[in-house]
Amino acid sequence: MKRWLTAFCLVASLACAAEVRLKDPGHIEARGSDMRVFRGDEIEPLFGSVVKTGDNVLFTAALPLVAGESYRVEVKSPDGSWSERKLTFRLRQAAVPTVSISPAPTVLPANALKLYLHFSEPMEQGVFLERITLQREDGSVVNGAFRETELWSPDGKRLTLWLHPGRQKTGVNLNTDEGLVLQEGRKHTLKIAASWRSTAGVALGKEAVFTVAAGAADHSCPDPQRWQVRVPKAGTSDPLKITFDEPLDPAMLATALKVKRGGTEIAGTVAMGVDARSWYFIPAEAWAPGPGVIVIDPLLEDLAGNNLNGPFEVDREAPVKAAGMREVKFEIR
Incomplete structure (x- = not known):
């Protein structure tokens, strides 16, 4: 075997595991007649x-290489003869994905609009309607439970799961004909298929099952006057905590509240309770004595889509009053 053949290597990539790279000895031209790759003992070379x-010199196969399979790489020598080396392609170990749900424990108003699935790895997209099933207590499947819109976070790990608004909004045709997706006072089962794969090609491997209970429908706006604020002591970096009277949208809570002092937003990190009923702000520096304010984005929603500006459903005969507060004041002592 020619000495320079020891420079062969396989390049493993989660995005495209289809490359064979050769440290060029200088005589190879960029054409297929100088380098070819075979799978196992096959006679015909791979397309690429x-x-x-x-x-x-990089050979890129038309199709991904197969993990654990042997490949034979041949390169034409300067004298026109062929030299070969057998290699085994090994895919980099990828993590098995897991999934959780928020808010949790999951008790939703019967007219809830959405909940969130959180995956530990970026997941394949365009298949969620085939991977998710909602069942009633008797085991029957709730057909048409979800809106077909597929909304992922930029990192591909969080899926916003929309309950079909045409069924969740009173008086709409689908609601009249088929009823709410969730039945008040009943438990439902949300199943995530074991076959759902990460973008690395690794499946969940085990069906994930979550219980979704439905309470009374919610047509009221979130009201900051009902929130409880726990104020930390001066000189500490303890969190400023808000406890809500109902779960609020977990994703929106990450950015909907701003802590300001003297008109300037202060630096810090935000955390939320898994039940979406509590919010924490941890300052970058210790608290100094004095007043502060928590500014609230009026578009902040509860689980039924009601926000501070008004309810998701508008009843002209019995209008619901919007929340009057847009900020919560506090004092550090």
């Missing part, structure tokens, strides 16, 4: 392209 970049 050969590109020479600097000191490297």
Whole structure:
């Protein structure tokens, strides 16, 4: 075997595991006739392209290489003969994804609009309606439970699961014909298929099952006057805590509340309770004595889509009053 053949290597990539790279000895041109790759003992080489970049020659297969499979790489020597080396492609170990739900424990108003699935790894997209099933207590499937809109966080790990608004909003055709997705006072079962894979190709491997209980429908706006604020002591970095009287949208809570002092937003980190009923602000520096204010985005919603500006459903005969407060004051002592 030619000495320079020891420079062969397989390049493993989670996005495209289909490359064989050769440290160029100098005589190879960027054409398929100088380098070819075979699977196992097959006679016909793989389809692919050969590109020479600097000191490297890169063969990119038309289809991904198979983990654990042997490949034979052949390169034409300067004298026209072929030299070969057998390699085994090993995919980098990828983590098995897991999934959780928020808010949790999951008790939703019967007219809830959404909940969130949180995955430990970026997941394959475009398949969620095939991977999620909602069942009633008798085991029957709730058909058409979810809106087809697929909304992922930028990192591909959080899916906003929309309960179909056409069924959740009173008086709409689907609501009249098929009723609410969730039945008040009943428990439902949300199942996540074991076959749902991460973008690395690794499946959950085990069906995930969550209980979703439905309470009374909620048509009231969130009201900051009913919130409880726990104020930390001066000189500490203890969190400023708000306890809500109902769960609020977990994703919106991450950015909907701002802590200001003297008109300036102060730096810090935000955390939330898993039940979406509590919010914490941890300052970057210890608290100094004096007043402060928590400014609230009026678009902050509860689980039924009601926000500080008004309810999701507007009843012209019995209008619901919007929340009057847009900020909560506190004093550090």
